[in-house]
Amino acid sequence: MAYASYEHGGRHRVGRVDGDRLVPLAGLSEIGRHTDVDALRTAQELPAEAVAIDDVHLRPVVPDPAKIVCVGLNYHAHVDETGRQLPTYPVLFTKFASSLIGPDDPVELPPESEQVDYEGELAVVIGRRGRRIGTDAALDHVLGYTVSNDITMRDYQYKTHQWLQGKAWDRSTPLGPYLVTPSEVDLAGAGIRTRLRGEVVQSSTLDRLIFDIPTLVVAVSEFAELVPGDVILTGTPGGVGFRRDPQVFLVPGDEVTVEIDGVGTLTTAVRAESR
Structure with a gap:
């Protein structure tokens, strides 16, 4: 199954993806802190209220996570x-949470940064609360997977040894378009690609992760309780613009696409921030 958090007619809802339509789920306004594995699985569908995907505003898959x-x-x-x-x-x-934007929202380049970079990534959404989770149980805590682009302001990232100021800009991180449940995707060997200006600039497979998903769930849950709706961005392959020669950074008018086999395609327009 695949699901989306969306806005339609002034209402926030969760819908199951059914071709080019979304079938809303009763009682759910967004995928997040109150949407665990059981809530998503047992929610009643409302087919009479189904809407075309083209007629809604897709929100970040998890609009308001407690932790990213x-x-x-x-x-x-x-x-x-x-x-x-x-x-x-x-x-x-x-x-x-303020860093996130929906899959159809543009990335706006801030006037303060001259080195805005792309980073295609697989995102893991947590669906079951847990602390000090064991390796064997780690995947039981996963609600699903989605696509992200960890847009990074490199000139701010490297102002200090800490990366926060380059990574957590408001409205800089697209997440979506859909949450795909684990039973629907085989991540072993799945490809991940980033395209910019018609060129593949990043390409790898998910089995090239140094720390796999269970290891990441275990590591994070050692020091912080994971709760439904928490998001783990699993890292980016080689090929980022900052490390190219010559370097490549995003400019207004660009379009950047991140594809993950079986998970989805996230295409983001790039424009200058309007002030």
Whole structure:
């Protein structure tokens, strides 16, 4: 199954994807803190209120997560291009819920940054509360998967050794379009690609993750209780613009697309921030 958080007629709703339509689920206004695995599975469908996807505004798959935990340096090629040593523990940083935008919303380039970069990533959405989760149970806590682009302001990221100021800009991180449940996708060997200006700039497979999804769930839940709606961004492959020669950064008029086999396609327009 695939699901979306959307707005239609002034209402926030959750819908099951049925071809080019969304079938709303009774009692659910968004995928998030009150939408665990059981709530999504047992919600009553309202087929009489189905709407065309083209007629709704798709919100971020999880519009208001309690936590967004991101992983840096989690593909071998990306570690190689940075010149860093292979990490022995996941490199973690956070974003805020205000960082998220929907899959049809544009990324607006802030006037303060001249080095806005792309990072295609698989995002994991948590669906069951847990602390100190064991490896064998980790995937039982996953609600589903979606696509993200960890847009990064490189000139701000490297102002200090901490990455927060380059990673957590308001309205900078598209998430979507749909949540795909684990039973619907085989992530083993699934491809991930980022396209910019008609060129594939990132390409890898998810089995190239240095720390796989169970390892990330275990690591995060050691120090923080995971709750439904929490999001884990699993890291980006090699090929980011900052590490290219010459460097490549996003400019107004660009369109950047992230594709993950079996999960979805996320295409984002780029424009200058209007002030």
